[in-house]
Amino acid sequence: MPPKAADKRRQGQGGPSGGKAGKAGKAGRKKRDEGDFPETGEDGLSARAAARSPDHLELPEAELKKEVTRTLTANNPHVPRDIVRFSFKERAYKIVDDMDQTAVHFTLNGYLIHKDSDEGRRQSIRSSTEEEKAPVEEEKAPEEASAEATEEAETKEEEPTGDAEAAEEGEREGEGEEAQAAEAAQAAEAEEAEEPPPPKTPEKKLPNRFNFIERGSITYHNPLREKGLQTDPAPFETFSDNVNQWYIYDTYMEELERMEKAKEKEKTKPVAKKEEKKTGRKLSYVEPPHVDSLSKVAKAAKIAERMVNLNTFDDIAQDFKYFEDASDEFRGQEGTLLPLWKFQYEKTKKLAVTAISWNPKYKDLFAVGFGSYDFMKQGHGMLLLYTLKNPSFPEYSFSSESGVMCLDFHSDHPHLLAVGFYDGNVAIYNLRKAGSQPSYKSSAMSGKHTEPVWQVKWQKDDMDNNSNFFSVSSDGRIVSWTLVKNELVHMDVIKLSADGTTMQGPEGLQLQRLGSGTSFDFHKKIDYLFLVGTEEGKIYKAHVFDLNINKLEPLCTQLVVTRKKNKTTHVQFNPVYPIIIVGDERGLITCLKLSPNLRKKPKQKKGQEVKRSPEEEMAKLEKLLSVVREPGSKKEK
Amino acid sequence: MEETEEEKKDEADYKRLHSFPLIRHSDMPEEMRVETMELCVTACEKHATNNESAAKMIKETMDKRFGSSWHVVIGEGFGFEITHEVKNLLYMFFGGSLAVCVWKCS
Numbered sequence: 001m002p003p004k005a006a007d008k009r010r011q012g013q014g015g016p017s018g019g020k021a022g023k024a025g026k027a028g029r030k031k032r033d034e035g036d037f038p039e040t041g042e043d044g045l046s047a048r049a050a051a052r053s054p055d056h057l058e059l060p061e062a063e064l065k066k067e068v069t070r071t072l073t074a075n076n077p078h079v080p081r082d083i084v085r086f087s088f089k090e091r092a093y094k095i096v097d098d099m100d101q102t103a104v105h106f107t108l109n110g111y112l113i114h115k116d117s118d119e120g121r122r123q124s125i126r127s128s129t130e131e132e133k134a135p136v137e138e139e140k141a142p143e144e145a146s147a148e149a150t151e152e153a154e155t156k157e158e159e160p161t162g163d164a165e166a167a168e169e170g171e172r173e174g175e176g177e178e179a180q181a182a183e184a185a186q187a188a189e190a191e192e193a194e195e196p197p198p199p200k201t202p203e204k205k206l207p208n209r210f211n212f213i214e215r216g217s218i219t220y221h222n223p224l225r226e227k228g229l230q231t232d233p234a235p236f237e238t239f240s241d242n243v244n245q246w247y248i249y250d251t252y253m254e255e256l257e258r259m260e261k262a263k264e265k266e267k268t269k270p271v272a273k274k275e276e277k278k279t280g281r282k283l284s285y286v287e288p289p290h291v292d293s294l295s296k297v298a299k300a301a302k303i304a305e306r307m308v309n310l311n312t313f314d315d316i317a318q319d320f321k322y323f324e325d326a327s328d329e330f331r332g333q334e335g336t337l338l339p340l341w342k343f344q345y346e347k348t349k350k351l352a353v354t355a356i357s358w359n360p361k362y363k364d365l366f367a368v369g370f371g372s373y374d375f376m377k378q379g380h381g382m383l384l385l386y387t388l389k390n391p392s393f394p395e396y397s398f399s400s401e402s403g404v405m406c407l408d409f410h411s412d413h414p415h416l417l418a419v420g421f422y423d424g425n426v427a428i429y430n431l432r433k434a435g436s437q438p439s440y441k442s443s444a445m446s447g448k449h450t451e452p453v454w455q456v457k458w459q460k461d462d463m464d465n466n467s468n469f470f471s472v473s474s475d476g477r478i479v480s481w482t483l484v485k486n487e488l489v490h491m492d493v494i495k496l497s498a499d500g501t502t503m504q505g506p507e508g509l510q511l512q513r514l515g516s517g518t519s520f521d522f523h524k525k526i527d528y529l530f531l532v533g534t535e536e537g538k539i540y541k542a543h544v545f546d547l548n549i550n551k552l553e554p555l556c557t558q559l560v561v562t563r564k565k566n567k568t569t570h571v572q573f574n575p576v577y578p579i580i581i582v583g584d585e586r587g588l589i590t591c592l593k594l595s596p597n598l599r600k601k602p603k604q605k606k607g608q609e610v611k612r613s614p615e616e617e618m619a620k621l622e623k624l625l626s627v628v629r630e631p632g633s634k635k636e637k
Numbered sequence: 638m639e640e641t642e643e644e645k646k647d648e649a650d651y652k653r654l655h656s657f658p659l660i661r662h663s664d665m666p667e668e669m670r671v672e673t674m675e676l677c678v679t680a681c682e683k684h685a686t687n688n689e690s691a692a693k694m695i696k697e698t699m700d701k702r703f704g705s706s707w708h709v710v711i712g713e714g715f716g717f718e719i720t721h722e723v724k725n726l727l728y729m730f731f732g733g734s735l736a737v738c739v740w741k742c743s
Contacts, residue, residue: 249734
């Protein structure tokens with residue numbers, strides 16, 4: 001590299017260091033390398049400044065020139081100084097003092113042995129006797145004990161032999177001499193020993209007679225690592241007490257008293273509870289009950305279950321949301337139903353779906369009542385609540401002794417469900433409370449029906465803000481049930497009488513034959529006005545306090561889709577989504593999506609709901625009725 | 638004198654008849670506690686006269702079943718302060734007049 005301007009300056013400065021340009025150049029370069037910081041060398045400093053890291057400490061000159069002492073100790077800085085171990089003797093954690101400070105950088109196992117050691121001597125004997133040509137000596141050489149004596153004799157004999165063997169002899173002599181060092185050495189041999197040592201040393205170099213190279217190699221071992229571990233000490237506690245005879249006696253007396261009290265309590269309360277107290281064992285220390293680990297994950301498990309279901313039925317979910325049957329355009333008024341989910345529960349396989357209802361608040365929740373329409377086959381009943389989010393298992397399930405016939409959600413309290421049973425009872429289930437029993441149930445004493453309850457319907461809260469509902473049954477009574485405090489109070493509203501026929505009972509009683517009501521519905525605006533449909537095919541317009549009899553043909557308002565082998569029993573429309581759920585005789589609930597054609601009317605209704613007035617609906621109804629009325633007794637199906 | 642003796646005997650009999658193993662303090666798990674209690678009752682009944690041999694029997698059985706270094710004290714009147722491993726202490730009364738303290742500490 002050509003010397004730079006700075007270099008030349010240095011050269012000038014470093015004149016005395018050397019006359020020659022090369023030397024001066026070198027000296028100059030050296031100086032530049034050593035001490036460039038305080039001076040402003042053009043290229044040097046700029047290069048260094050560029051090389052400075054962004055977090056380079058900027059120290060003032062005073063600090064830069066400050067002298068720092070650094071001591072060199074023999075301690076290994078990598079050895080930790082704060083290792084703590086639990087000492088079982090002192091039952092405490094103590095700092096470990098004596099840490100090994102040596103750091104081993106290199107180890108190599110050597111293979112040199114001292115020539116005077118046993119092994120050394122053995123080896124030299126062996127090597128020397130190998131070189132000997134006379135077999136006799138070779139045989140004798142390995143033996144130590146005998147060798148000494150024989151060597152002695154041999155050395156004496158061998159002495160006069162040629163110089164070529166002088167070395168070996170000398171060796172042996174020397175060995176023999178050395179071997180006998182402990183024993184009394186003979187003077188002659190001592191003299192001889194003096195001779196051989198000098199020629200020994202140059203002869204030690206063994207010639208390579210076989211002309212081969214020995215080369216060792218070793219396969220790679222994995223290095224060994226030491227690893228130690230100490231377990232945590234077991235937790236300990238102290239306990240103390242004092243015991244004497246009177247203390248024991250007192251404790252026993254107390255215990256006996258406690259047991260007697262417990263027995264008395266058991267007598268007064270006939271209800272049998274779980275026996276935690278066995279006679280003779282009273283535990284003063286009670287351990288906390290083990291929380292069922294499953295309940296902790298219940299919420300997470302529920303979410304996971306729903307996710308799994310969503311994944312499994314992913315295509316159905318997609319259809320539910322987005323599928324629109326394009327072929328509807330070609331079908332005019334007709335539409336199709338696209339099957340979506342199927343809800344099935346093994347316990348309800350033998351039961352028929354008797355009632356379905358959507359929850360007014362949660363649009364994906366619906367309740368299904370199970371029972372049996374067959375008079376002969378009456379068994380238990382079930383009430384299941386499903387959600388569209390989990391089609392494989394019901395969210396809630398309640399079982400009852402008799403079949404469920406009808407159910408209704410409370411519009412304001414969506415957790416209350418009114419249920420009517422085959423045996424004439426009604427019950428209210430509270431979904432917020434756990435447990436399979438209804439919150440309130442009617443009984444024979446509290447005015448249940450004598451015939452199956454066919455429909456229940458919630459009403460607006462009465463003046464005392466008590467929720468109440470109506471039920472209609474084949475026994476001809478319409479009963480209003482009010483939830484007063486914690487009881488169901490019933491009130492017979494109407495007794496339907498059949499066409500004025502009264503029978504003479506066997507004991508002279510006048511029995512009024514009651515017509516059997518099967519369904520009813522309330523007027524939307526007028527609270528106390530409702531319609532009742534009966535088995536005989538009549539519809540009554542009923543006022544709570546009054547009864548008008550209209551002779552009308554029955555309006556069958558049930559759509560029966562006879563597509564499957566099982567007879568379908570119930571259909572419900574979902575108020576929000578374009579789907580319907582259909583229940584059948586085998587306990588299977590199918591969810592179907594309405595194709596656009598079928599939805600047209602609801603859609604129109606949605607748009608026009610605000611405008612539509614009750615009068616229009618009445619007009620529609622009138623039209624329908626007129627259609628029905630004239631042709632005579634016809635049942636629309 | 639005789640009457641008082643009889644009374645004492647009655648008391649003792651009463652205690653023995655109405656006595657049952659009463660756990661005064663324990664922090665063992667349920668199964669362990671029951672097993673230990675049964676063992677103590679058996680041992681005390683077997684060596685009713687000799688507390689030491691009863692204690693020996695209990696200690697050895699506990700060592701075999703639940704691990705080493707159990708300690709057992711049986712007596713009718715004593716005070717104690719011990720350090721024990723958590724969940725390995727049983728302190729009970731038995732027989733109307735005997736107190737047994739069993740604990741583990743290595």
